[in-house]
Amino acid sequence: MFDPVEPLKQPVTFPFSGRTAKNRFLKSAMSERLATFSTFDPSGRGQPTEELVRLYETWAKGDIGIIVTGNIQIKKDHLEATGRNTIIDRDLPSVYLQEWTEVARAAKSQGSLVIGQLNHPGRQVSINIQPYPEAPSDVEQPSTGDVLFGRPTPLTKDGIKDIVDRFTYAASVLHRAGFDGVQLHAAHGYLLSQFLAKRTNMRTDEYGGSLVNRAHILLEIIAAIRRAVQNPSFIISVKLNSQDSIPEGFCIEESIMVAKLLEIAGVDFIEVSGGAYEQTTRSSRDKVTLLYFTGSPELIPSDYKPYTVETREGYFVEYAELLRSHLNLSKVVATGGFRTSQGMANAVSQGAADIIGLARPLTAEPLLVRDILRGEKKTAKGDRFPESPMLRFVASAAQIAEIGNGQDITDFDNAFHVARFIAKMQKEIPAAISEALFL
Structure with missing residues (x-):
């Protein structure tokens, strides 16, 4: 008997580390906000908590092939949002090695690979956290809503070396804690x-x-991570924009070229995303025009056969498919917009992506992957929110906190729960927006 989700059950072996994920699913990074935080004392920031461990124990039970953590910050006073980010900073009194070992143990308890995502926000840090951000150049981040940003100071060459060293240090800590690899955001x-x-x-x-x-x-x-870790089986991956969707932003042609450089550098997998905090642009599910048609025609291989439009799902699946056609070894992860097991299976079986990334569906249903693989579910749970990405970000953050605290998960497919949540947000929305910067 034909199994419609058979493509998703297949293991995938990464070309450079030689590690194997047990299936084609990846839990994509989301900011958990379950670390310690002190507004006035940076040394009290960033420690993984029992709630964070419980969250990853729960996701591990969902039989996910690869679990990527929320973006771990490499500098205690440069954070991606106001709130309880996890931090690995060599300047903190402790690197929390024991606590990170517990997170790794929890996430790997059912056979998943666990990857720690590392990040530095650059100019994209609230002025409430860092009024003097650092960035490549002094191009200021436009203010959005109630979130204000300071004018950045261009990094010196010594400053860039410090950034490289901090990413490397954080990766070495995660390696010692038992993580299988890192993802550079x-x-x-x-x-x-x-x-x-x-x-x-x-x-x-x-x-x-x-x-x-x-x-x-x-x-x-x-x-630098390769030199510091000295373990060829340690996975290095990168989350890369297909395009920024803003003038003079990173474009599709450049993304393909960078991906080729990453493959040469031995990156095991590239997770495809898109947009920036200034503007988030995602292709709608029923839009027939493919993303890459906005790029140069010469990027399209002569033997290229487009992914079947009638069954397509995923915000960036067309780009993932195009990118995959330009790579020989590195695997491609398509994340965002997948809701049906059939759409996920089609993306893999028709060659659009090697791995399917899920984020918010796993805050509503942490065991969704297990249920799909068992044939018990064909569609992810929906929600009754109006068209508002920000509300959905905040709602997922609330569900993450519920999982971490061992509470029942709010069902946002219930109109009453949605109305109650929106009413609460109307009182708290300025703080909530500051908390829910781009995941």
Whole structure:
């Protein structure tokens, strides 16, 4: 008897580390906000908590092939949002090695690979946290709603070396804690993404100008992690924008070129995303025009056969498919917009992606992957929210907190629960927006 989700059950072996994920699912990074936090004392920030461990124990029970943590910050006073970010900073009194070992144990308890996502926000940090942000150039982040940003100071070469060292240090801590690898966040307008985009990188030294120069810091970090960890089975992955969808932002042609450089550098998998905090653009499910048609025709291989439009799901699946056609070894993860097991299976079986990434569906149903693989579910739970990405971000954050605290998960497919949540947010929305910067 034909099994419609058989493609999703297949293991995938990564080309450079040699590690194997037990199936084709990846839990994509979301900011958990379940670490310790002190407004006035940076040394009291960033420690993993019992709630964070419980969250990852729960996701592990969902039989997910790869679990990627929320973005771990590498600098205690440069955080991606107001709130309880996890932090690995060599300047803190402790690196919380024991606590990170517990997180790794929890996430790996059912056979998942666990990857720690590392991040620095660059200019994209609330002025309430850091009034003097650091970035490639002094291009200020536009204010959005009630979130204000300071004008960034361009990083010196010594400052760039410090950033490279901090990413490397954090990766070495996670390796010692038992993590299977790291993911470098080079998407969504954060620091590494700022270096890649001409809009935010006005430098004239070896870290600016040509695309190879703009990718220099990212490649330096990868090489430095390899030297520090000294373990060929340690996975290095990158989250990369397909495009920023803003003028002078990172574009599709550049993304493909960077992906090729990442493959040469030995990156096991690239997770495809898109947009920046300035503007989030995602292709709608029923839009027939493919993303790459906005790029250069020469990027499309002569033997390219488009993914079946009638059954397509996923915000970036067309780009993932195009990117995959330009790579020989590195695996491609398509994340965002998947809701049906059939759509997920089609993306894998028809060659659009090697791995399916899920984020918010797993806050509503942490055991969703297990249920799909068993054939017990065909569709992820929906919600009754009006069209508001910000409300959905905040709602998922609330569900993450519920899982971490061992509470029942609010069902946002219930109109009453949605109405009650929106009423609460109307009182708390300024703080909630500050908490829910781009995941």
